[in-house]
Amino acid sequence: MISIPYLTALTTYFSYGLLFVFGQIRDFFRKIIDWWSANNLQGYAPICLGLEDFYIRRLYLRIQDCFGRPISSAPDAWFDVVERFSNDSNKTLKRTNKVSRCLNLGSYNYLGFAASDEYCTPRVIESLKKYSPSTCSSRVDGGTLMVHNELEECVARFVGKPAAIVFGMGYVTNSAILPVLMRKGSLIISDSLNHNSIVNGARGSGATIRVFQHNTPSHLEEVLREQIAEGQPRTHRPWKKIMVIVEGIYSMEGELCKFPEVIAICKKYKAYIYLDEAHSIGAVGKTGRGVCELLEVDTADVDIMMGTFTKSFGSCGGYIAGSKELIQYLKYTCPAHLYATSISPPAAEQIISAIKVILGEDGSSRGAQKLARIRENSNFFRSELQKMGFEVLGDNDSPVMPIMLYNPAKIPAFSRECLRQNVAVVTVAFPATPLLLARARICISASHTKEDLIKALGVISRVGDLVGIKYFPAEPRKQMEEEERMKLE
Amino acid sequence: MYVRTVPPTDLNRNTEWFTYPGVWTTYLSILFISWLLVLSLFNCSSGMAWTLVHLSHFFVTYHFFHWKKGTPFADDQGIYNGLTWWEQIDNGKQLTRNRKFLTVVPVVLYLIASHTTDYQNPMLFFNTLAVFVLVVAKFPNMHKVRIFGINADH
Numbered sequence: 001m002i003s004i005p006y007l008t009a010l011t012t013y014f015s016y017g018l019l020f021v022f023g024q025i026r027d028f029f030r031k032i033i034d035w036w037s038a039n040n041l042q043g044y045a046p047i048c049l050g051l052e053d054f055y056i057r058r059l060y061l062r063i064q065d066c067f068g069r070p071i072s073s074a075p076d077a078w079f080d081v082v083e084r085f086s087n088d089s090n091k092t093l094k095r096t097n098k099v100s101r102c103l104n105l106g107s108y109n110y111l112g113f114a115a116s117d118e119y120c121t122p123r124v125i126e127s128l129k130k131y132s133p134s135t136c137s138s139r140v141d142g143g144t145l146m147v148h149n150e151l152e153e154c155v156a157r158f159v160g161k162p163a164a165i166v167f168g169m170g171y172v173t174n175s176a177i178l179p180v181l182m183r184k185g186s187l188i189i190s191d192s193l194n195h196n197s198i199v200n201g202a203r204g205s206g207a208t209i210r211v212f213q214h215n216t217p218s219h220l221e222e223v224l225r226e227q228i229a230e231g232q233p234r235t236h237r238p239w240k241k242i243m244v245i246v247e248g249i250y251s252m253e254g255e256l257c258k259f260p261e262v263i264a265i266c267k268k269y270k271a272y273i274y275l276d277e278a279h280s281i282g283a284v285g286k287t288g289r290g291v292c293e294l295l296e297v298d299t300a301d302v303d304i305m306m307g308t309f310t311k312s313f314g315s316c317g318g319y320i321a322g323s324k325e326l327i328q329y330l331k332y333t334c335p336a337h338l339y340a341t342s343i344s345p346p347a348a349e350q351i352i353s354a355i356k357v358i359l360g361e362d363g364s365s366r367g368a369q370k371l372a373r374i375r376e377n378s379n380f381f382r383s384e385l386q387k388m389g390f391e392v393l394g395d396n397d398s399p400v401m402p403i404m405l406y407n408p409a410k411i412p413a414f415s416r417e418c419l420r421q422n423v424a425v426v427t428v429a430f431p432a433t434p435l436l437l438a439r440a441r442i443c444i445s446a447s448h449t450k451e452d453l454i455k456a457l458g459v460i461s462r463v464g465d466l467v468g469i470k471y472f473p474a475e476p477r478k479q480m481e482e483e484e485r486m487k488l489e
Numbered sequence: 490m491y492v493r494t495v496p497p498t499d500l501n502r503n504t505e506w507f508t509y510p511g512v513w514t515t516y517l518s519i520l521f522i523s524w525l526l527v528l529s530l531f532n533c534s535s536g537m538a539w540t541l542v543h544l545s546h547f548f549v550t551y552h553f554f555h556w557k558k559g560t561p562f563a564d565d566q567g568i569y570n571g572l573t574w575w576e577q578i579d580n581g582k583q584l585t586r587n588r589k590f591l592t593v594v595p596v597v598l599y600l601i602a603s604h605t606t607d608y609q610n611p612m613l614f615f616n617t618l619a620v621f622v623l624v625v626a627k628f629p630n631m632h633k634v635r636i637f638g639i640n641a642d643h
Contacts, residue, residue, distance in 0.1 A: 001495065003494075004492055004510075006490045009511035010518070014519070051561055052559065052561070052563045053561075054561035055561045199500075213497075431562055434497075434509070435509070436506065
């Protein structure tokens with residue numbers, strides 16, 4: 001549920017309309033000018049049909065300097081952002097040699113493993129020297145090392161399932177597994193705000209796809225009932241399988257899934273459930289085991305648990321955890337296991353060491369400290385932002401907090417002004433989010449100290465005043481007033 | 490004054506923005522503001538101004554709703570490349586609230602334009618032609634129909 005001030009909605013539509021009109025006028029003149037100049041296509045068809053790249057050419061390129069900023073250091077709490085300049089109003093950007101040290105509020109560095117760590121990094125370097133950076137082979141040919149088996153056992157133990165299988169790339173984990181599990185004649189019901197990898201995998205599987213309203217278990221039940229009653233399209237035979245796909249934390253909203261209700265509905269209608277914990281594994285829950293631990297759901301109730309190692313573990317790759325039979329089946333059908341190169345050995349070693357730190361098996365309590373710190377940092381930051389009057393989405397305990405911007409002009413204003421004050425934020429606009437709901441997404445890490453957060457709050461508050469995004473009334477500082485009253489007395 | 494919005498289940502980013510609150514008001518206020526602009530720039534009678542607004546509304550909405558096909562971005566891989574914007578809204582479902590609203594607006598504009606010009610002849614002919622073309626293009630039976638192959642895919 002997002003509350004927009006009505007006037008902001010009107011002005012946002014009007015701004016997008018104006019941008020669209022300007023883009024169309026420029027395209028019109030470009031067509032006239034190009035008609036006169038020589039046509040060097042030599043009989044080939046043009047790559048883009050007329051309207052297809054309109055959004056990129058006329059809207060995205062104007063604010064291109066806010067996206068894709070190159071960095072020249074590890075993405076720790078503070079990092080170096082390379083400065084760029086443009087001579088032709090953002091059509092091309094050139095890098096300079098200067099870097100600026102900025103506070104990192106954009107990386108998915110939830111537990112601080114992105115930079116070098118005292119337990120993990122020596123082990124990773126040793127593994128790099130012993131095994132070399134790549135296995136140069138797929139898992140079935142010659143690419144299964146001891147470290148891969150150890151990693152799969154480690155992940156299965158951490159997540160709480162009997163067995164797990166690991167892939168070299170997180171996106172591929174979704175888009176290569178769904179076509180294997182679901183075929184024509186099955187039904188996939190996915191949340192409307194699911195990640196692109198799930199949408200791609202579902203489209204590639206050939207199954208029928210239905211979408212239910214984001215995080216609304218009652219609508220899920222309605223869709224399930226309707227689809228089970230109707231059966232397959234045109235033949236009306238019963239569905240071969242039904243799978244409901246939800247995510248643990250939605251990366252654009254920062255909110256947790258209403259998991260217990262969804263599980264109850266799936267059990268009632270005998271549908272399988274697929275949980276994508278890309279952002280929640282390692283970041284939420286008392287011992288970091290993800291959304292199942294946080295919402296007290298038994299992991300035996302979830303059929304397939306998927307996650308990635310890029311966010312909390314500081315590595316690359318993804319995993320699927322499930323029953324032994326499922327993993328055995330995936331090992332001889334999934335193309336990502338049969339044909340793709342296996343996960344790099346030092347990356348696997350990083351994940352194993354990170355899991356050991358989180359569980360406390362390295363002999364120190366750093367894991368528990370990191371988990372406590374990320375929870376405190378997220379709750380502190382979110383409550384302070386809400387007190388200042390920003391509209392922040394997401395539930396408590398979630399380390400992802402989007403600040404709503406709405407107007408398209410505020411996106412580059414917020415991003416550039418924050419960069420000038422040495423805070424790097426990630427802004428997201430259409431088409432990754434709905435048209436009206438552009439936002440700046442902040443990811444809190446366990447390596448942010450209290451001073452970093454207070455500096456960030458100060459900068460965001462000043463920039464928020466300049467740009468005008470404090471849509472809610474700020475809460476009065478009752479404590480300060482009481483102190484002043486006591487001083488007067 | 491705040492309005493609440495829920496993310497809709499429309500996967501087509503080109504048309505999903507039309508389901509949020511405030512679109513109808515923006516549309517009507519753009520029409521009203523353009524009438525005021527025409528009246529102040531061209532020094533004509535208010536009836537002529539309404540006729541000009543009605544005819545330019547016809548050209549603009551015909552071009553963008555019923556002529557241009559596809560979406561302005563490439564990540565939906567061209568699924569909607571054969572459909573105009575009118576055929577894409579609400580996932581192709583006919584007679585929804587949005588479609589009824591968009592059908593009523595040209596008719597109301599026509600009534601205002603013809604009333605304020607006192608039904609005089611050259612303007613009446615053009616106004617009637619415009620509203621006839623627009624309303625026929627929005628009929629449910631005209632979904633994906635291309636008359637004489639005009640604007641069909643190659």
